[in-house]
Amino acid sequence: MSSEASAAQAADRMAGVEPVPGVPKPDPILKATGVRRTFGGLTAVDVEHLEVQRGTITALIGPNGAGKSTLFNLLTGFDRVDAGEWSFEGRRLNGLGGHRVARQGMVRTFQLTKALTRLTVLDNMLLAAPGQVGERFLGALYPPAWRRQEAVQRERAMDLLRRFKLDAKKDDLAGSLSGGQRKLLEMARSLMVNPSMVMLDEPMAGVNPALVQSLLGHITALRDEGMTVLFVEHDMDVIMGISDWIVVLAQGQVIAEGRPEDIRSDERVIDAYLGTQHDEPGRGGEAARDAEEEA
Numbered sequence: 436m437s438s439e440a441s442a443a444q445a446a447d448r449m450a451g452v453e454p455v456p457g458v459p460k461p462d463p464i465l466k467a468t469g470v471r472r473t474f475g476g477l478t479a480v481d482v483e484h485l486e487v488q489r490g491t492i493t494a495l496i497g498p499n500g501a502g503k504s505t506l507f508n509l510l511t512g513f514d515r516v517d518a519g520e521w522s523f524e525g526r527r528l529n530g531l532g533g534h535r536v537a538r539q540g541m542v543r544t545f546q547l548t549k550a551l552t553r554l555t556v557l558d559n560m561l562l563a564a565p566g567q568v569g570e571r572f573l574g575a576l577y578p579p580a581w582r583r584q585e586a587v588q589r590e591r592a593m594d595l596l597r598r599f600k601l602d603a604k605k606d607d608l609a610g611s612l613s614g615g616q617r618k619l620l621e622m623a624r625s626l627m628v629n630p631s632m633v634m635l636d637e638p639m640a641g642v643n644p645a646l647v648q649s650l651l652g653h654i655t656a657l658r659d660e661g662m663t664v665l666f667v668e669h670d671m672d673v674i675m676g677i678s679d680w681i682v683v684l685a686q687g688q689v690i691a692e693g694r695p696e697d698i699r700s701d702e703r704v705i706d707a708y709l710g711t712q713h714d715e716p717g718r719g720g721e722a723a724r725d726a727e728e729e730a
Protein backbone atom coordinates (compact mmCIF):
# COMPACT_ATOMS: atom_id res chain seq x y z
CA MET A 436 0.00 0.00 0.00
CA SER A 437 1.27 3.54 -0.71
CA SER A 438 1.98 5.95 2.13
CA GLU A 439 -0.93 8.17 1.09
CA ALA A 440 -3.28 5.20 1.07
CA SER A 441 -2.14 3.89 4.46
CA ALA A 442 -2.34 7.41 5.98
CA ALA A 443 -5.87 7.78 4.60
CA GLN A 444 -6.81 4.35 5.95
CA ALA A 445 -5.43 5.27 9.39
CA ALA A 446 -7.37 8.55 9.35
CA ASP A 447 -10.53 6.64 8.43
CA ARG A 448 -10.01 4.26 11.32
CA MET A 449 -9.68 7.15 13.75
CA ALA A 450 -12.55 9.18 12.32
CA GLY A 451 -15.06 9.87 15.05
CA VAL A 452 -12.69 8.91 17.90
CA GLU A 453 -13.03 11.63 20.55
CA PRO A 454 -9.74 13.26 21.55
CA VAL A 455 -10.06 12.50 25.27
CA PRO A 456 -7.63 10.62 27.55
CA GLY A 457 -8.32 6.88 27.67
CA VAL A 458 -10.78 6.92 24.76
CA PRO A 459 -11.56 3.46 23.33
CA LYS A 460 -10.37 2.78 19.78
CA PRO A 461 -12.37 0.95 17.10
CA ASP A 462 -9.85 -1.91 16.74
CA PRO A 463 -7.17 -1.69 19.44
CA ILE A 464 -4.07 -3.87 19.10
CA LEU A 465 -2.86 -2.88 22.58
CA LYS A 466 -4.94 -2.12 25.69
CA ALA A 467 -3.60 -1.10 29.10
CA THR A 468 -5.56 -0.48 32.27
CA GLY A 469 -4.40 0.78 35.67
CA VAL A 470 -0.71 0.41 34.79
CA ARG A 471 1.36 1.86 37.59
CA ARG A 472 5.06 1.92 38.43
CA THR A 473 6.62 3.67 41.38
CA PHE A 474 10.27 4.20 42.26
CA GLY A 475 10.45 4.79 46.01
CA GLY A 476 8.05 7.63 46.63
CA LEU A 477 7.89 8.69 42.98
CA THR A 478 5.04 7.58 40.74
CA ALA A 479 6.69 7.33 37.32
CA VAL A 480 3.69 5.83 35.48
CA ASP A 481 0.02 5.85 36.44
CA VAL A 482 -2.02 5.19 33.30
CA GLU A 483 -5.72 4.70 33.93
CA HIS A 484 -6.54 3.44 30.44
CA LEU A 485 -4.81 3.53 27.09
CA GLU A 486 -5.59 1.89 23.77
CA VAL A 487 -3.49 1.89 20.61
CA GLN A 488 -5.34 1.57 17.33
CA ARG A 489 -4.11 -1.10 14.92
CA GLY A 490 -2.46 0.10 11.72
CA THR A 491 -1.67 3.62 12.94
CA ILE A 492 1.45 5.57 13.78
CA THR A 493 0.90 6.74 17.36
CA ALA A 494 3.33 9.11 19.08
CA LEU A 495 3.90 9.04 22.82
CA ILE A 496 5.08 12.48 23.88
CA GLY A 497 5.57 14.45 27.07
CA PRO A 498 8.07 16.59 28.91
CA ASN A 499 11.28 15.22 30.47
CA GLY A 500 10.58 12.64 33.14
CA ALA A 501 6.94 12.21 32.09
CA GLY A 502 7.28 8.42 32.19
CA LYS A 503 7.49 7.62 28.47
CA SER A 504 10.49 5.28 28.67
CA THR A 505 9.16 3.62 31.80
CA LEU A 506 5.80 2.96 30.11
CA PHE A 507 7.62 1.50 27.07
CA ASN A 508 9.65 -0.75 29.35
CA LEU A 509 6.58 -1.92 31.26
CA LEU A 510 4.49 -2.72 28.21
CA THR A 511 7.30 -4.65 26.51
CA GLY A 512 8.26 -6.73 29.55
CA PHE A 513 11.53 -4.99 30.40
CA ASP A 514 10.28 -3.66 33.74
CA ARG A 515 7.69 -4.85 36.25
CA VAL A 516 4.47 -3.02 37.04
CA ASP A 517 3.31 -2.40 40.60
CA ALA A 518 -0.28 -2.68 39.39
CA GLY A 519 -2.36 -2.94 36.26
CA GLU A 520 -2.83 -5.17 33.27
CA TRP A 521 -2.41 -4.94 29.55
CA SER A 522 -3.07 -7.08 26.54
CA PHE A 523 -1.76 -7.30 23.01
CA GLU A 524 -3.96 -8.80 20.28
CA GLY A 525 -6.32 -9.77 23.09
CA ARG A 526 -3.64 -11.78 24.94
CA ARG A 527 -2.71 -10.74 28.45
CA LEU A 528 0.97 -9.85 28.69
CA ASN A 529 1.38 -9.38 32.45
CA GLY A 530 4.44 -11.15 33.78
CA LEU A 531 5.95 -12.00 30.36
CA GLY A 532 9.60 -11.04 29.88
CA GLY A 533 10.84 -9.02 26.91
CA HIS A 534 11.69 -11.97 24.70
CA ARG A 535 8.32 -13.61 25.17
CA VAL A 536 6.54 -10.31 24.49
CA ALA A 537 8.58 -9.98 21.28
CA ARG A 538 7.52 -13.48 20.27
CA GLN A 539 3.88 -12.38 20.60
CA GLY A 540 4.60 -9.79 17.90
CA MET A 541 5.31 -6.61 19.88
CA VAL A 542 8.91 -5.42 19.77
CA ARG A 543 10.70 -2.32 20.91
CA THR A 544 13.91 -0.85 19.62
CA PHE A 545 16.83 -0.22 21.92
CA GLN A 546 19.71 2.10 21.51
CA LEU A 547 22.68 -0.11 20.62
CA THR A 548 24.52 -1.05 23.80
CA LYS A 549 28.29 -0.94 24.04
CA ALA A 550 28.48 -4.71 23.69
CA LEU A 551 26.48 -4.63 20.46
CA THR A 552 28.67 -1.89 18.95
CA ARG A 553 31.58 -4.36 19.11
CA LEU A 554 29.75 -6.88 16.91
CA THR A 555 29.35 -6.66 13.16
CA VAL A 556 26.17 -5.32 11.63
CA LEU A 557 25.19 -8.80 10.44
CA ASP A 558 25.84 -10.39 13.84
CA ASN A 559 23.65 -7.72 15.42
CA MET A 560 20.85 -8.81 13.12
CA LEU A 561 21.35 -12.53 13.79
CA LEU A 562 21.35 -11.95 17.53
CA ALA A 563 17.93 -10.35 17.22
CA ALA A 564 16.53 -13.46 15.47
CA PRO A 565 13.85 -15.38 17.35
CA GLY A 566 14.42 -18.65 19.19
CA GLN A 567 18.09 -18.32 20.09
CA VAL A 568 17.91 -20.81 22.97
CA GLY A 569 15.71 -23.22 21.06
CA GLU A 570 18.24 -23.23 18.29
CA ARG A 571 21.05 -24.25 20.57
CA PHE A 572 19.01 -27.24 21.71
CA LEU A 573 18.03 -28.01 18.16
CA GLY A 574 21.64 -27.59 17.09
CA ALA A 575 22.78 -30.15 19.62
CA LEU A 576 20.02 -32.59 18.79
CA TYR A 577 19.77 -32.26 15.06
CA PRO A 578 22.49 -30.20 13.33
CA PRO A 579 20.97 -30.17 9.79
CA ALA A 580 17.74 -28.57 11.04
CA TRP A 581 19.74 -26.00 12.94
CA ARG A 582 21.80 -25.15 9.86
CA ARG A 583 18.64 -24.73 7.79
CA GLN A 584 17.19 -22.35 10.37
CA GLU A 585 20.40 -20.39 10.45
CA ALA A 586 20.40 -20.05 6.66
CA VAL A 587 16.82 -18.77 6.71
CA GLN A 588 17.69 -16.19 9.34
CA ARG A 589 20.76 -15.07 7.46
CA GLU A 590 18.66 -14.57 4.37
CA ARG A 591 16.07 -12.58 6.31
CA ALA A 592 18.84 -10.48 7.89
CA MET A 593 20.37 -9.72 4.49
CA ASP A 594 16.95 -8.83 3.01
CA LEU A 595 16.40 -6.37 5.84
CA LEU A 596 19.90 -4.94 5.54
CA ARG A 597 19.28 -4.34 1.84
CA ARG A 598 15.97 -2.65 2.62
CA PHE A 599 17.69 -0.31 5.08
CA LYS A 600 20.68 0.17 2.74
CA LEU A 601 23.08 -1.35 5.25
CA ASP A 602 24.00 -4.47 3.27
CA ALA A 603 27.35 -3.05 2.16
CA LYS A 604 28.16 -2.56 5.85
CA LYS A 605 27.29 -6.08 6.98
CA ASP A 606 30.85 -6.90 8.06
CA ASP A 607 31.56 -3.51 9.65
CA LEU A 608 31.39 -3.12 13.41
CA ALA A 609 28.08 -1.58 14.45
CA GLY A 610 30.08 0.95 16.46
CA SER A 611 31.49 2.39 13.23
CA LEU A 612 28.04 3.39 11.92
CA SER A 613 26.86 7.01 11.90
CA GLY A 614 24.01 8.12 14.19
CA GLY A 615 21.44 7.73 11.43
CA GLN A 616 22.73 4.33 10.32
CA ARG A 617 22.55 3.10 13.91
CA LYS A 618 18.89 4.10 14.02
CA LEU A 619 18.32 2.17 10.79
CA LEU A 620 20.07 -0.86 12.29
CA GLU A 621 17.93 -0.62 15.44
CA MET A 622 14.82 -0.64 13.27
CA ALA A 623 16.11 -3.47 11.07
CA ARG A 624 16.96 -5.57 14.16
CA SER A 625 13.44 -5.19 15.52
CA LEU A 626 11.98 -6.55 12.27
CA MET A 627 13.88 -9.85 12.58
CA VAL A 628 11.00 -11.27 14.67
CA ASN A 629 8.41 -10.29 12.06
CA PRO A 630 6.39 -8.16 14.49
CA SER A 631 2.91 -6.74 14.09
CA MET A 632 3.68 -3.80 16.36
CA VAL A 633 6.95 -1.88 16.59
CA MET A 634 7.77 0.50 19.42
CA LEU A 635 10.48 2.97 18.46
CA ASP A 636 12.48 4.72 21.15
CA GLU A 637 13.46 8.19 19.91
CA PRO A 638 14.06 7.13 16.29
CA MET A 639 15.43 10.57 15.36
CA ALA A 640 17.80 11.21 18.26
CA GLY A 641 21.31 11.95 17.04
CA VAL A 642 20.32 11.76 13.39
CA ASN A 643 21.78 14.22 10.88
CA PRO A 644 18.91 16.37 9.49
CA ALA A 645 19.83 15.15 5.99
CA LEU A 646 18.82 11.60 6.99
CA VAL A 647 15.58 12.53 8.75
CA GLN A 648 13.44 12.22 5.61
CA SER A 649 14.82 8.79 4.87
CA LEU A 650 14.08 7.61 8.42
CA LEU A 651 10.58 9.04 8.23
CA GLY A 652 10.08 7.09 5.01
CA HIS A 653 11.11 3.89 6.78
CA ILE A 654 8.69 4.54 9.64
CA THR A 655 5.72 5.22 7.38
CA ALA A 656 6.69 2.13 5.34
CA LEU A 657 6.04 0.01 8.45
CA ARG A 658 2.46 1.27 8.54
CA ASP A 659 2.14 0.80 4.76
CA GLU A 660 2.93 -2.87 5.37
CA GLY A 661 0.17 -3.13 7.97
CA MET A 662 2.24 -2.79 11.12
CA THR A 663 1.27 -0.64 14.08
CA VAL A 664 3.89 1.87 15.23
CA LEU A 665 4.16 3.48 18.66
CA PHE A 666 7.07 5.86 19.04
CA VAL A 667 8.60 8.15 21.62
CA GLU A 668 10.12 11.27 20.14
CA HIS A 669 10.97 14.83 21.09
CA ASP A 670 11.15 16.40 17.66
CA MET A 671 7.80 18.16 17.25
CA ASP A 672 8.11 18.55 13.47
CA VAL A 673 8.54 14.80 13.16
CA ILE A 674 5.71 14.09 15.60
CA MET A 675 3.23 16.44 13.95
CA GLY A 676 4.32 15.32 10.48
CA ILE A 677 3.86 11.56 10.65
CA SER A 678 1.55 10.76 13.57
CA ASP A 679 -2.01 9.62 13.03
CA TRP A 680 -2.62 9.96 16.76
CA ILE A 681 -0.70 11.48 19.66
CA VAL A 682 -0.78 10.45 23.33
CA VAL A 683 0.55 12.96 25.84
CA LEU A 684 1.98 11.83 29.16
CA ALA A 685 2.76 14.19 32.03
CA GLN A 686 3.79 13.03 35.48
CA GLY A 687 3.00 9.47 34.50
CA GLN A 688 -0.58 10.12 33.43
CA VAL A 689 -2.21 10.43 30.02
CA ILE A 690 -3.30 14.06 30.07
CA ALA A 691 -4.40 14.29 26.44
CA GLU A 692 -4.68 12.28 23.26
CA GLY A 693 -5.88 13.12 19.79
CA ARG A 694 -4.95 13.99 16.23
CA PRO A 695 -2.00 16.35 15.74
CA GLU A 696 -4.35 19.32 15.27
CA ASP A 697 -6.14 18.51 18.55
CA ILE A 698 -2.87 18.28 20.48
CA ARG A 699 -1.33 21.42 19.04
CA SER A 700 -4.04 23.60 20.55
CA ASP A 701 -4.68 21.63 23.77
CA GLU A 702 -4.27 23.90 26.78
CA ARG A 703 -3.32 21.06 29.12
CA VAL A 704 -0.55 20.01 26.79
CA ILE A 705 0.81 23.52 26.44
CA ASP A 706 0.70 23.91 30.25
CA ALA A 707 2.52 20.60 30.74
CA TYR A 708 5.33 21.71 28.47
CA LEU A 709 5.64 25.25 29.82
CA GLY A 710 8.53 25.71 32.15
CA THR A 711 10.34 22.61 30.87
CA GLN A 712 13.40 22.57 28.69
CA HIS A 713 11.58 20.72 25.94
CA ASP A 714 10.00 21.79 22.69
CA GLU A 715 6.50 23.12 22.85
CA PRO A 716 3.97 21.41 20.64
CA GLY A 717 3.89 22.96 17.20
CA ARG A 718 7.36 24.45 17.45
CA GLY A 719 10.48 23.35 15.60
CA GLY A 720 12.12 20.16 16.86
CA GLU A 721 15.40 19.60 18.53
CA ALA A 722 16.78 17.07 16.05
CA ALA A 723 19.01 19.70 14.53
CA ARG A 724 20.44 20.58 17.93
CA ASP A 725 20.93 16.93 18.82
CA ALA A 726 22.35 15.98 15.47
CA GLU A 727 25.80 14.60 15.40
CA GLU A 728 28.04 14.55 12.38
CA GLU A 729 27.32 11.60 10.12
CA ALA A 730 30.45 9.65 9.43
Ligand SMILES: Nc1ncnc2c1ncn2[C@@H]1O[C@H](COP(=O)(O)OP(=O)(O)OP(=O)(O)O)[C@@H](O)[C@H]1O
Pocket residue numbers: 474477478479497498499500501502503504505506
Ligand atom coordinates in the same frame (compact mmCIF):
# COMPACT_ATOMS: atom_id res chain seq x y z
N1 LIG B 1 15.12 2.89 37.45
C1 LIG B 1 14.66 4.03 38.01
N2 LIG B 1 14.87 4.32 39.30
C2 LIG B 1 14.38 5.46 39.85
N3 LIG B 1 13.67 6.38 39.19
C3 LIG B 1 13.43 6.16 37.89
C4 LIG B 1 13.91 4.98 37.22
N4 LIG B 1 13.51 5.03 35.93
C5 LIG B 1 12.82 6.19 35.79
N5 LIG B 1 12.78 6.87 36.97
C6 LIG B 1 12.08 8.14 37.21
O1 LIG B 1 10.76 8.00 36.72
C7 LIG B 1 10.33 9.21 36.07
C8 LIG B 1 9.95 8.90 34.63
O2 LIG B 1 11.14 8.66 33.89
P1 LIG B 1 11.16 8.25 32.37
O3 LIG B 1 12.57 8.04 31.98
O4 LIG B 1 10.20 7.15 32.12
O5 LIG B 1 10.61 9.60 31.68
P2 LIG B 1 10.66 10.00 30.14
O6 LIG B 1 9.33 10.61 29.84
O7 LIG B 1 11.08 8.86 29.30
O8 LIG B 1 11.77 11.14 30.16
P3 LIG B 1 12.80 11.63 29.00
O9 LIG B 1 11.98 12.34 27.99
O10 LIG B 1 13.68 12.58 29.75
O11 LIG B 1 13.51 10.42 28.49
C9 LIG B 1 11.48 10.19 36.21
O12 LIG B 1 11.23 11.01 37.33
C10 LIG B 1 12.67 9.30 36.42
O13 LIG B 1 13.66 9.98 37.18
